[in-house]
Amino acid sequence: MSATTKDLRNVVLLGHSDSGKTTLIETMLYEGGAIRRRGSVEGQNMVGDFTDIEHEKGKTIFSHQMFVNWKNNKINIIDTPGFDDFVGEVVSSLKVADTALIVLNAAAGVEVGTELVWEYVEKYKTPAIFVINQMDHPKADFETTLTQAKERFGSKLVPVQYPLNSGEGFNKIVDALRMVMYEFPKDGGKPEKKPIPESEMARANEMHNALVEIAAENEEGLMEKYFEEGHLSEEELAKGITIALAHQQFFPVFVASGLKDMGSGRIMGFIDDIAPSPMDRPKRVMEDGSEVAYDPNDKTTIFIYKTTSEPQVGLLSYFKVLSGTLKPGDELINADNGEIERISQLFVAEGKDRTPVNQLEAGDLGVTVKLKSAHTNNTLNARGLNRKVRPMEFPESRVRKAVSAESSAETEKLFAALNKIKEEDPTLKVDIDHDTHEAILGGQGQLHIDLVKQRLEKEFGVKMQMKNPKVSYRETITGKADADYRHKKQSGGAGQFGEIHMRVENFYEGMEDPQDFNIRQKEIEDLPWGGKLAFYWCIVGGAIDSRYIGAIKKGIMSQMKNGSLTGSPCQNIRVSVYDGKMHSVDSNDISFQLAASGAFKEAFQNAKPQLLEPMYHVEILCPNDATGDVMGDLQARRAVISGMDSEGHYQKIIAEVPLAEMDDYGSTLRQITGGKAKFSMSFSDYKLVPPNVQQDLVKKYTAERVDS
Structure with missing residues (x-):
């Protein structure tokens, strides 16, 4: 269950919804002996997709970590959702994978969900293997799917196999790497190896030659040996192909029927023999630009890529060991907040089940529980290290809803629950709109938001109301207007007096200063809500003392916070205060603040106000x-x-x-x-x-x- 770094393979399955990823994984686990019988989506008994919500939807919604031992290697497998509403699960899984297994639906071709994940495969420079799955589907079309894949993902896609008979009668795969044909029993399972039919030899040889050329680019002497012998075995090509795959020089294409267990064993063998171990991958670049190798003898660093919560257990932290050898009882320091975390228990995940282990070497994936202050995207180090992994970047929200509890008494409970779900799902955003004062829930799609609502009700017992949020408009002016405003208030003792003459006009970068005023002071400032205020003090001769500038600006800002059209903040306005009056006794800050507020409001309304x-x-x-x-x-x-x-x-x-x-x-x-x-x-x-x-x-x- 634990393995040495060189014997690890970390594989993430990616693809559009209904491409058959979860079923293929179930078959892979079965082929590797990790399970005795294959579950099904209908039977709700698969190793992945084990949550109640996934059973209800019949779809993968969360990423799931599991493993299988194959020959001398340990293959860690991460299943991911196909809906782009749950792209956060894809981003976090790719962060820790060393190989991506991209599953295409032979009947549907390259679908948009695959387009989406490919962006992240390229971003993380992850080696990729393509599997054209569901070759037994009545509408399966290998050639069209391969052509589409090459058009979208480039000429580096190189077929290793092709089906001899697609569709409902599918049971034969020509393998150009091993130069053999696999013929499967009607119901799938272990195939019989047969010679490639003479009619297929020309195509198989052409494909084999392409693979030899790829391998020969990374290993000297291969091409000469090929010319001498006319054929090379997979073992002879292995080193060159492994280097080519690890450096994204080519992306091999396989075929399979995950449902009928045809081709999955061959894919597992290729992963085992050819897919890169963590040692074969480039060093991990830290936030400060330094590099860390997957060295089990180094001091320990781990990266938390996912956090979940379970009743009676609390928070579970899923992580990758980046260096060193992690053991129960180890104390690590969180590079993000300085907190000391003790790894009390160490597990490997098998879907919903967790198995305790004594250690995990660099490159391995594991789970621990009840960390005090560690979260997704945190780096934990042994004492004396100051490493910090570059954090994952998640996409911006595409759906926004204004949310509230059904009753004010449940408000605190609602947002406590939302924050717990947000801890598990970094693509979920919960913010207060400072303009509309609404609580805004942001997600990747309506399905994403609906799932949060469902979880709130089922897991936390709190109901959430949703509506479309108000739009944060802005106000400005397109014209120019002057206004004179006098504030005068007399009561028993000292009164209030302030008079201001001002001009307001639209402001834009690079505009000339007003020519008809004597400018004594000029300030252009960024407003808290966006846009700018250009303030010109043009008072000559002491009509208003300059000590009142702060109060006048405060009065202007009080009106700009709540414009006269819709109460929205105002922006990109130039205000020139050019005349006024003050009183030696009755003038004070509040007088000029109120005078400035009144003058601005009047001028703004007369300067062609415009909503933005x-x-x-x-x-x-x-x-x-x-x-x-x-x-x-x-x-x-x-x-x-x-x-x-x-x-x-x-x-x-x-x-x-x-x-x-x-x-x-x-x-x-x-x-x-x-x-x-x-x-x-x-x-x-x-x-x-x-x-x-x-x-x-x-x-x-x-x-x-x-x-x-």
């Missing part, structure tokens, strides 16, 4: 046949299409879309494309709201104020 709305940069990847419908939907959302490009057999649409129009976009896109599209969105800028939209928003705001 947040615009988001949106990128959509969709099938060619859905492009028209996607474009039509975007245009209905007031989107501005800024570009289109082809990516494989997908179209990439780039647009700027108002945030106000993005409510429930993920669900709509899924309906339009049958789940075959993905999108990302990030804040771009604030832009002018169209006049008709502004009119409606101002009316709504005015009506709400009257009602309140």
